[in-house]
Amino acid sequence: MKTVGIIGANGVVGRTLQAEFKKIKTPFEVKLLGRQDEVPALDAAVFCTDNPDSARLYEQLKDRIGYMVDMSAHFRQDPQVPLVIPEINPHAITANTRLIASPNCTTTGLVMTMAPLRKYYSLTEVFFCSYQAISGGGKKLLEEFHTAGSLYENNCVPLIGSIQENGYSSEELKGIYETRKILELPKIKVYPHTVRVAVENAHSLGVTLKAKEDFDLALVKQAWNNFDNLTYSEDIITPKQANGQETTYACRLRADVEEKNIIHYFITFDNLLKGAAMNARQIIELLLEKYL
Numbered sequence: 001m002k003t004v005g006i007i008g009a010n011g012v013v014g015r016t017l018q019a020e021f022k023k024i025k026t027p028f029e030v031k032l033l034g035r036q037d038e039v040p041a042l043d044a045a046v047f048c049t050d051n052p053d054s055a056r057l058y059e060q061l062k063d064r065i066g067y068m069v070d071m072s073a074h075f076r077q078d079p080q081v082p083l084v085i086p087e088i089n090p091h092a093i094t095a096n097t098r099l100i101a102s103p104n105c106t107t108t109g110l111v112m113t114m115a116p117l118r119k120y121y122s123l124t125e126v127f128f129c130s131y132q133a134i135s136g137g138g139k140k141l142l143e144e145f146h147t148a149g150s151l152y153e154n155n156c157v158p159l160i161g162s163i164q165e166n167g168y169s170s171e172e173l174k175g176i177y178e179t180r181k182i183l184e185l186p187k188i189k190v191y192p193h194t195v196r197v198a199v200e201n202a203h204s205l206g207v208t209l210k211a212k213e214d215f216d217l218a219l220v221k222q223a224w225n226n227f228d229n230l231t232y233s234e235d236i237i238t239p240k241q242a243n244g245q246e247t248t249y250a251c252r253l254r255a256d257v258e259e260k261n262i263i264h265y266f267i268t269f270d271n272l273l274k275g276a277a278m279n280a281r282q283i284i285e286l287l288l289e290k291y292l
């Protein structure tokens with residue numbers, strides 16, 4: 001029987017992944033590993049750790065673990081490392097792949113709604129403003145949120161990650177570069193704006209998308225509803241409803257008041273599921289079926 005480890009099993013993503021692994025039909029043995037544990041030889045492992053820990057763990061463990069899935073941002077822009085959402089680009093994993101990066105949660109929701117439209121439209125520009133949940137910042141941010149006087153209490157905070165030299169936040173830059181890599185659209189213009197809001201779980205984004213061609217709203221809705229784990233709702237969907245769901249929801253689709261090649265819409269999805277642990281579970285399922 002194959003063994004698959006969850007490294008960082010006690011973090012927010014690690015705990016969610018423990019529950020996600022129970023959905024995998026192929027039998028395998030799970031090893032739950034925290035900071036103090038010695039990591040044994042494994043067929044595969046998911047690193048549910050932050051950037052520096054993932055980088056260190058990779059160097060320490062690469063000769064002991066067959067396939068590694070990393071949740072952090074550390075390897076995502078490495079051209080040798082596929083950045084994978086199984087509904088979108090499973091082909092990025094090949095027989096030679098040993099390390100796979102799972103994308104940023106906000107970017108994941110965005111590209112889930114862009115990918116089905118690529119077949120019909122040449123997408124040229126996307127603007128988004130995010131309304132990101134506290135759980136996206138891990139267990140420390142959740143603890144802080146539940147402490148009296150937290151900055152996040154009854155508030156929205158227009159900074160996620162750290163401010164870079166060009167004035168963007170690190171989260172916003174992930175939105176640009178990860179969108180391009182996952183969709184294999186290296187020239188698409190991405191205008192990101194990321195904000196943390198006082199919602200415990202499930203991210204949302206307001207999106208404006210531009211193509212070379214005029215959009216047909218009925219076709220957009222149909223393409224979304226035909227795509228795995230994506231649903232268009234004629235009703236308003238809020239993060240409260242997306243919490244705990246595997247579906248990415250889109251709603252409020254409308255044509256621009258002036259330009260027919262621009263649409264606007266709202267999306268909401270569970271950042272710990274499709275934005276993290278569900279995506280990792282789907283990658284492990286793919287590895288168990290094809291490579292392990």
Ligand SMILES: NC(=O)c1ccc[n+]([C@@H]2O[C@H](COP(=O)([O-])OP(=O)(O)OC[C@H]3O[C@@H](n4cnc5c(N)ncnc54)[C@H](OP(=O)(O)O)[C@@H]3O)[C@@H](O)[C@H]2O)c1
Pocket residue numbers: 007008009010011012013014033034035036047048049050051053057071072073103104105135136137138139140271272275276
């Ligand atoms: N939260 C989200 O919505 C989300 C979405 C997409 C991607 N991600 C990414 O997923 C990763 C995990 O995020 P998170 O939200 O779960 O963070 P978290 O709640 O802070 O969990 C991180 C876990 O890693 C553990 N850890 C650190 N070094 C370790 C080591 N050497 N060996 C074993 N475990 C170690 C920590 O252990 P201790 O408990 O001892 O501190 C902690 O339990 C991050 O890279 C994050 O950017 C998160």
